[in-house]
Amino acid sequence: MADAALRLKSLVEQLLGVPLPVRIRAWDGSQAGPPGAPALVVRNRRAVRRLLFKPGELGLARAWVAGDLDIEGDLYAALDLMSELVWERGEDARSLLQMVRDPEARAAARGLVKVAGLPLPPAPPREEVRRARTHLHTKRSDRRAISHHYDVGNDFYEIVLGPSMVYSCAYWPAPGATLEEAQRDKLELICRKLALTPGQRLLDVGCGWGSLAIHAAREYGVGVVGVTLSHEQAAYARKRVAGEGLTDRVEIRVQDYRDVPDGPYHAIASVGMAEHVGAERYLEYAEDLYRLLKPGGRLLNHQIGRRPQRDESSYSVDGFIDAYVFPDGELAPLGSTVGQLERAGFEVRDVEAIREHYGLTLRRWVANLEADWARATRLAGPARARVWRLYMAACALAFERNRIGVNQVLAVRTPVGGDSGMPLRARTWGA
Template identity: 70%
Template sequence: MAHAAGRLAALLGEVLGGPLPLRLRAWDGSETGPAGTPILVVRNRRALHRLLWKPGELGLARAWVAGDIDVEGDLYEALNRMAPVVWRRDDGEQQDRIGLRDRRILGLAGRVLALAGPALPPSPPPEEVAPHRGPAHTVRTDRQAISHHYDVGNDFYARVLGPSFVYSCGYWPDPESTLEQAQFDKLDLVCRKLALRPGQRLLDVGCGWGSMVLHAAEHYGVSAVGVTISVEQADLARKRVVEAGLTDRVEIRVQDYRQVADGPYDAISSIGMAEHVGSVAYRTYAEQLFTLLRPGGRLLNHQIARRPRDDESTYHIDEFIDRYVFPDGELQPVGSTVTLLEQAGFEVRDLESIREHYALTLRAWVANLERNWTEALKLVTPGRARVWRLYMAASALAFEQNAIGVNQVLAVRTAPGGVSGLPLVRAAKVS
């Protein structure tokens, strides 16, 4: 027990309430723990200082982003093994365990300091976003949050997403399909659900790098407007429109959804954008899209959802996601989304869960990032690349294990007389 790994494993065992389910390697090269498992590497004593000064998720996140801790071996297996003792679930029992764990860290402060040595609080890694003061989800704060996540370099995203430049769940009729085929099939599925026809006007809210509007204009003959509040996304999207020869039918704007005022549109797509809207603004979002849609027009809302809880007042913000990935991002149960769309005036006509498809998509993105790791580190900081690898791998497991889901909700602004314009049979609507 004299070497650092043994002493550290004993401390972690007391904090977690059981043995560490991974092999552990400490900064002095010593190792302990079950053989044949991924190795949790604690590279320096600063990792302990981070956990002591900020117990829980944020301390772990800072240690990971800074490179103070790492994993050798299969990252998915490591996360699966650690999930029951590290990551918070939404049930009350696990939340109680998390609180007890954090108190144990503080109770063991003397032994932690004896192992790590005294030190001032380490500075957070530079990619961290400090919580802002004042109301969230204003036009200004949403622009800042989106810029943090998306304005990190189009070349970096090219390495992760591939040539489709689609940053949302693909659609995998065959799990052996390529990522490019899955993204083509997803965009085409959205177009078919919207029943797009030549000459119609399409609004794509949160258009990203323009893939949806390009697909709809090229394959369905629509005139399309894409809006994003990411300047870097808009710059590349406009270049792609020019390269595709579609400047007469596709317009890309740097514009908040609340500022769009040139309706009516025949159809609206919102793919992977509503997670950024926030509960305080969601009714405004739904009402704005309803206003922009002509009677009889359709909305396709593609959105990640979390599981509901008995007590919604206990919603826990994931500190790693909020500080390093999606500042101010919020997930809601799909039932809440449907209710708010209906309250805004929409008639919800169809809902398709494609949860497993997102797990396949995320694993493909992680594989792209790992394959292009050396190039990625030339485009962003090591901390940023580590953030993306961890959050995408952890998210893939969350979708696989039904901790979160993703749904396509098709809604219509019913025309006078209750006319929806939809066919009687579901199969005809989506094929």
């Protein structure tokens, strides 16, 4: 096909009814679109077939992961320009022909079918999780979901996360700080909010690679039990604990939080874990943590939250993230999270929104990945590395544009007498 880029651009704009904000560079070397704009590189006709059979975000993601699509130029700028077009299109349509209503648009869709060629549709990349959406958030399904996300390889995560090995939003003193400084400040903030003192017991739910457990034990003299469902994380964390000489204070378990038998604890931290719990299980999660706390104990729940929808019954999980990144992951509005914690018996004492901090964190993770791209692709495979680059860059923009947020909720299991143990002045975090 001569001048495939111009043909694609014309058909897509005719179909959508708006100009494309990015250039198109097609498999024949042709280009079309706004000069100087980032380019959507369409490497083959299969990319068009993917979009025809799964319009919107998931179709683009499949083409990206498979290497059928790429972006030339600033990745963030390209995603930002395309975001409204993608996010406003439904993910449930089986083909573009089902999305159009007028004869001109139908003609454009038929034209795209001719450009795409046969056969239709292409198989999804093997990195996509495909399963029946039933029996979510059982212990077995949660183990599978956690393994898919976290057992990618510790060496790969070392590239992305850097020496801190903390996989949650950092807490930045200034945009120019290092990632390690910001992650250290986040660990310190959590420990101060929990008012940890020597001899106390801390439960770290979703302990990851052990960074918070090590910091709390080393700097605050507490005993820590960290639980994770990832065998790779646990092995890595135990090695770090031993290297710090903290095996007498820190125990890392491969264990579901629902199976922790040895409460009560003086404090509980749940950092970046509650997104895996699910709406149907959230009250159970809150009740389990309440049960595991001593009266007067504090919970620090650090969790990503989405914006409320007018019709909550129609909310669907992000198609790309559910299929490639966090299977069965669910985001809840902040109000829902606070309400469920209160229903479980907690007294919510403080909420700190740190949305901007996650945008900064994700951009550093993307930069780490891009700086060591050749090694990352050898370790995790090209498709998995592409998943992570797209996921983190898109999420950075989502936080920066206030499409999602992240919050630290501090709650207390207040004793019957009403003495919460909290300071009179907020955010001094003393005992």
